[in-house]
Amino acid sequence: MRQLLRVLLFVVGAFAFPVAGQDMAPDALVKNVTLEVVELIAKDKEIRAGSRAKLVSVIEAKVLPHFNFAAMTALAMGQNWRKSSPEQKKRLTEEFRTLLVRTYASALAAYSEQKFDFRPLRARPTETDVTVNVRVLQPGTQPVTIDYSMEKTASGWKVYDVMVGGVSLVVNYRTEFANTVRASGIDGLIRDLSAKNRSLSEKK
Amino acid sequence: MWRDRFAALSLALVSGCATTNGDERDPFEGFNRGVYRFNETFDEVLARPAARTYVKVLHQEIRARIGNFFSNLADPFIGVNNFLQGKLEDGVNDWARFAFNSTFGLLGIHDVASDMGLEKHDEDFGQTFGRWGAGPGPYLILPLLGSSTLRDGVGTGLDIWLDPMGDIRPINLRNSLIVLRATNLRADLLEASRILEEAALDKYVFQRDAYLQRRRSLIYDGRPPREKFE
Numbered sequence: 359m360r361q362l363l364r365v366l367l368f369v370v371g372a373f374a375f376p377v378a379g380q381d382m383a384p385d386a387l388v389k390n391v392t393l394e395v396v397e398l399i400a401k402d403k404e405i406r407a408g409s410r411a412k413l414v415s416v417i418e419a420k421v422l423p424h425f426n427f428a429a430m431t432a433l434a435m436g437q438n439w440r441k442s443s444p445e446q447k448k449r450l451t452e453e454f455r456t457l458l459v460r461t462y463a464s465a466l467a468a469y470s471e472q473k474f475d476f477r478p479l480r481a482r483p484t485e486t487d488v489t490v491n492v493r494v495l496q497p498g499t500q501p502v503t504i505d506y507s508m509e510k511t512a513s514g515w516k517v518y519d520v521m522v523g524g525v526s527l528v529v530n531y532r533t534e535f536a537n538t539v540r541a542s543g544i545d546g547l548i549r550d551l552s553a554k555n556r557s558l559s560e561k562k
Numbered sequence: 563m564w565r566d567r568f569a570a571l572s573l574a575l576v577s578g579c580a581t582t583n584g585d586e587r588d589p590f591e592g593f594n595r596g597v598y599r600f601n602e603t604f605d606e607v608l609a610r611p612a613a614r615t616y617v618k619v620l621h622q623e624i625r626a627r628i629g630n631f632f633s634n635l636a637d638p639f640i641g642v643n644n645f646l647q648g649k650l651e652d653g654v655n656d657w658a659r660f661a662f663n664s665t666f667g668l669l670g671i672h673d674v675a676s677d678m679g680l681e682k683h684d685e686d687f688g689q690t691f692g693r694w695g696a697g698p699g700p701y702l703i704l705p706l707l708g709s710s711t712l713r714d715g716v717g718t719g720l721d722i723w724l725d726p727m728g729d730i731r732p733i734n735l736r737n738s739l740i741v742l743r744a745t746n747l748r749a750d751l752l753e754a755s756r757i758l759e760e761a762a763l764d765k766y767v768f769q770r771d772a773y774l775q776r777r778r779s780l781i782y783d784g785r786p787p788r789e790k791f792e
Contacts, residue, residue, distance in 0.1 A: 461761040468753040499633070500684045503784050524779020524786065525772045533585065533771050534763045550763055558760055 384508045384515040385479035387424065388490045392474060395420050399466065413463045421462070426509065426516035427455045433519065434531040438539045446544050453551035458527070460558055465522075472496055486510040588701040588770060597703040598766055604706065605748075610755075613748040625746060627671040632743045633682065634663045634670025635726055643685035647693045655680050684780060688717025692781035701770055709773035 382390070395416060399405050404412040431451045432439045442450065477491040487509050493501040507519040519528040538547040585591065617625070641656030659675035659682070667674045676682060691713050692698070699712030710718060722728070727743070730736040762768030778786050 457761070461757060464753075464757045464760055468757065500682050521779075523776060524784060525775045529775060530768060530771045534767050537767060538763065554763060 381514070383479065384488050384506075384510075385476065385490045387515055388492060388506055388508075389476045391420060391424060392476075392492065395466070396474075405467075408467075410463060410467070413467060414459060417459055417463055417466070422455075422459070424515070424517055426511070426518050427451050427458075429509070429516070429518040430454065430458075430528055433528045434535055435539075436532055436536065438536065438544060442544050446548065449548050450544075450551070453548060453555060454531075456555045457551060457558075460555070475501070488515075587698075587774065590700055590702065594701065594703040595766060597705055601703065601706060601708060609744075609748050610752070612745055613752055616745050617749050617752065625749060628742065628746050629750065630663070630667070630673050631670045632746065633673070634660060634667070637663070637682075638726070639721070639724060640683050640685045643687060643690045644683065646690045647685070652683055656683055656685075686714075686717055687720040688714035688777070689781050691717055692777070698774065698777065701774065709769060711774075711777070714777060 398416055398420070399413070402412065402416070405416070428447070428451050431447070431454045434454065435442065435450065439447070473495040475493040475495055477493065479488060479490060481488045487507075490506045490508060492504045492506070494504065495501050502523050503521070505521040506517050507521070508515045508517050519526055521527070535547060538550055542549075588594065620628075637656050637660040641653040641660070644650075644653035644656060659680045662675045662678065662680070663670045663673060666672075673682075688711075696713045698714065702710045702712060702715050704710045704715060704718070707718065727736065727739055730739060758765065758769065758772075
């Protein structure tokens with residue numbers, strides 16, 4: 359009986375932490391995931407032929423587990439987050455997540471052929487909030503910087519903001535979200551986001 | 563006659579202003595949105611189709627050479643701006659880029675300097691003014707040129723005035739080169755503008771905020787003091 363319980367516990371534990379490398383340092387994590395995804399894209403015939411659905415599924419499987427979307431949505435909502443009900447928070451996070459994944463897929467499809475320069479992390483081992491810098495090198499133009507803001511959680515390091523060329527995604531959605539909430543409330547924002555997502559998925 | 567036009571124009575501005583969200587960084591939002599609509603229409607009917615044709619007709623390799631040629635012509639003043647900002651090493655880097663690319667790179671069409679480890683920089687007079695302590699001032703949308711601010715607009719004026727392309731004669735050649743440069747730039751941005759279209763709920767707001775963030779980051783060369791989240 360005790361034996362069985364131990365096995366059961368082990369199984370549950372394995373499901374609770376499905377992501378490999380949760381003890382991995384944040385910079386190593388970013389590097390591994392980026393290289394893995396870029397290689398997957400380079401090898402996959404469907405994605406190379408332009409299959410957006412396949413690309414999204416790769417991102418869902420490999421990249422998403424390392425993002426904290428609830429935190430991203432909370433930061434983008436600012437003060438309106440506290441005014442949202444649990445149900446609204448859930449819907450907002452889902453819709454925002456869908457939108458970001460689509461945008462990310464488009465960006466990846468456009469720029470996956472570039473070279474990456476992974477910068478070593480300059481942080482003390484005790485820090486729980488760090489920024490990991492990656493530079494995308496392109497001949498003839500200034501390199502594009504990608505900064506991942508990451509926080510240490512019980513299930514490993516999680517990304518809560520991405521800055522591309524100095525533009526923070528979270529900060530950029532703040533004004534849009536605030537304007538929409540002011541004009542048509544939190545439910546209005548949920549409606550707008552889901553309408554946006556629907557129109558995008560119909561296009562492809 | 564003139565009074566009617568003036569009345570119509572002010573009415574357009576006033577009605578435009580009524581739709582603003584009262585963002586303190588963008589006091590002329592109504593006016594800006596008008597110029598923005600004009601730019602969007604211009605882009606839709608002329609610039610974007612031209613850029614698409616350009617991409618279809620010219621191979622990527624050739625477009626990259628054309629891009630390099632114009633990029634090289636910009637390096638001397640990028641260097642000047644680095645000097646004005648007190649970044650001597652970066653300025654020397656930019657002038658060395660120009661020297662190597664203009665000669666060994668065959669008038670700039672090959673970016674040999676990047677292969678030698680001399681990185682391309684992004685500087686202009688707007689950034690120099692920012693480095694000297696000038697704030698951005700109100701956000702502006704310039705006809706055809708797009709997102710700007712009062713500070714960056716003055717900077718862009720200087721950039722254009724000092725642009726070496728302006729000295730090229732005959733005028734026909736100069737004009738053709740300016741159109742080619744603009745088309746090449748628009749072609750480079752086709753993907754980015756499609757992504758922007760997908761990502762934004764309100765493209766005007768999204769683009770404005772991205773521009774203001776981007777300029778702030780550029781002024782601090784990618785290391786701006788971190789803004790705290792509430």
